[in-house]
Amino acid sequence: MTTYREVFADGEFRALFAANAAVVAGMTMQMLALSALVYASTGSPLLAALAYLGGYLPLAIGALTLLSLADRVRPRAFLAAWDGVRALAAITFAVGVLPTWAILAIVMAMGLLEAVAGAVRNALIVDILSTGGFVLGRSTFNVSVGAMQIIGFAVGGTLIAAIGPHPALFAGAAFMVVSAVLTRFGLRRRAPRVAGRAGLRETWHGTRVLWRDPAIRALLLALWLPNGIIVGAEAMYVPYAGSSAGILFIAAALGMLAGDVVVGRWVPPGRLDRLITPLQTLLAVPYLIFVFHPGTWLAAGAVAVASFGFAAALGLQRRLLDAMPEELRGQGLGLDSSGRMTLQAIGAFAVGSLAEAFGPAAAMTGAAVGSLLIVALLWRPLRRTGIVAFGHPAPSAVS
Template identity: 50%
Template sequence: MRTYRELFRTPEFTPFFAAVSVQTAAQTATGLALATLVYTRTGSPLLSALAMFGPSLAQVAGALTLLSAADRLPPRATLTALALLSAAAACVQAVPGLPLWGAFAVLLVVGAAGSPGGGVRYGLLNEIVPREGFLIGRSVLNMTGGAMQICGFAVGGALVAVFSPRGTLLVGAALYVVAAAVTRFGLSARAPRAAGRPSVRETRRTNALLWSSVPRRYVFLALWVPNGLVVGCESLYVAYAPAHAGLLFAGGALGMLAGDTLVGRFVTARWRARLGAPLRLLLAAPYLLFALRPGLPLALAAVVLASVG
C-alpha cells in the first residue's frame, strides 16, 4: 500500500479517519474556549495554560496507571464512550457560574479517563489497515491532525468572538457527539486485543518493559522533551494575545502540517537522520523572539517557523 487512494479504499478507514478528524477539531475549539474563559475570569496566564493543556498532565498520570486498558477494552465502544464523555464535560464547563475548581476537576477526570485513548486509536488503525499500510495511515492522521487544528483554532477563535467561550464549548460538545456517532455506526465491533482485566500492575509491568531498552528510551525522550517544552510556550498564547490566540494556534498547526509534509514526503531517510538535531533547534529557537514582545505579524511568523521543526 503506497498511495492515499489505496488507503481510503480500505474498508472502515474513511469513517475512522472522519471520527478522528472531527474529534481533533472539537478538542482544539473547546480547549481554546475554556482557556479564554478562564483567562477572562482570572487574568492568570498560569490558569489559562492549565485550562488549555491540563488534560495532557492528567494523561501522564493515567499513562502510569491505566494504560493497560488500551488493549483490554473493546475499541469501538471505548472510543465512542470517550467522545461522549468529552461532550458531557464540555457541556458542564459551559454552565454559567461553574466554580473554577469544578472546571478543573472535570478537566482532570476527562484527561485521566482519556489516557488509554491514543493506544486504543492506533491499535485500531493497525487492525483496519494491512501491516504495510500502517505508516501511511499514521502519516495521514498526523497531517489531518494539523489541518483540523488549523480549522479548529481558526474557527474556534471566530466562534469565541461571535458566540462567547461558553457558546464555543457547546459547539465543541456537538462535534464530540458527531465523532461518537461516526465511531459507533461507521466501525465494526471488535474484541479487545488482549485478555484479562486492566490493572495498575500490568500497566507498570509493560511500562517497565518498554523503558528497559536503551534505544527505545532515547526515542521516547526525543519524542517527549522538545515537544513538551515547546508546549509551555504555546500555553501562553492566550495570555500573550487574548484576541488573537486562535490565530497563533492555527499558525502553529499550519507549520506542523508543513513540516510533516516536507519531511515525510520529500526528505530522504539519509537526510532525516542528519536533520534531527537542526529541526529540534528550529522547534525552539524562534520562540526566543518573544522576549522582545514582537507584534502579531512577527509573532505569527515565529510560531509558524518553529512549528515546522
C-alpha cells in the first residue's frame, strides 16, 4: 500500500481509525481537564504533570505482567469493553466528589490494562493492512492523533476557560462511548492470535525473547527515551503558560501532524532510515529557546517545529516490526507503546521535579539538553545493530 486512498478503502480500517480518533480526543480532553483541576486545587507543577501523564507510569507494570493477553484476547470485545470502562472513569472524575489522591490513584490503576489495549490496537493495524501497509497505516493513526489532539485541546480548553474542567470531563466520556460503538459494530470478530492461557510466565518469556535481541533492544530504547523526555517538557505547558497552555498544546499537535503526513506519505523507507537521528535531534533543539522565557506565540512556534521530529518513530517502528517474531507481534508492539508511555510519565515526573526547584522554563530547557545527550548515546548502538542513523546502512542491516 502506497497511498492513503488504498488504506482507507478497507472499511474495517476506517472503523478502527475513527474509534482511535475518538479515544484520542476523549483522552486529550480528560488529561487537560485533570491537569487544570489538580493544578488549580494544589498549585503544584509536579502533581499537575502527574495528572496529565500519571496513567502512563503503571504501563511498565502492565507490560511486564499482563502483556501476553494482547495476543490471547478477542480484539473487538476487549477494546469495546475497555472504552466503556474509560468512559465510566471520566464520568466519575467529572462528578467532582473525589479528592486529588483518589483521582491520581484511579488514573494510575487504569494504566495497567492500557498497556494491553494499546498492544491490541496496534496489532490490529497489521492484521487489517498486512505488514506492507503498516507504516502508512501507522502514519494515518499518528496524523489522527495530531488532529484529534487539536480538537481535544481546543474543545477542552474552551470548556475549561468558560465553565471549568468538569464539563470537559463529561465531553471526554462521550468520545469514549463513541469509540466503543464504532469498535463493536465496525470491526469483525477475530479469534485470539495465540491459543492458551495468558499470565506472568508467558509475558516474561515473550519479553525476554524480545529484549535479548540486540536490534530490538536498540530500537525500543530509541523509541522510548528521547520522546519520553520531550513529552515530559510538554507536561509543563500548563505551569508555563497558564490559561494560554492550549495554544502550546495545539502547536505541538500541529507539528506532529505535519511530520507524520510529510514523512509517512512522501519519504521512501531507505531515506527515512537515514533521517531517524536528524529527526530526533530536531525534536529537542527548539526547546532550548525556553532558557530565554519566550512569549506564548514564540514558544508555540518552537514546539511546533520540535514536534515534527516525532516522525522519527515511523522509521523505528518499521524496523521493529521487521525484527519481531510474528507470534510475538502483539506483545512486541505493546512493549513499544507501553514503554514509550511509561518513559513519558517518568519524563513528566523528572521534568516536573526540576520545575518545582527551578521553574518550568528551566526544566523544559534541561529536558532538551537531556534528550540531545540520549540521542547522541544511542547513535552507536543503532549503527552497530545495522539500523541506519546518519550515513549509509551498515552491512548487517535488518531487512
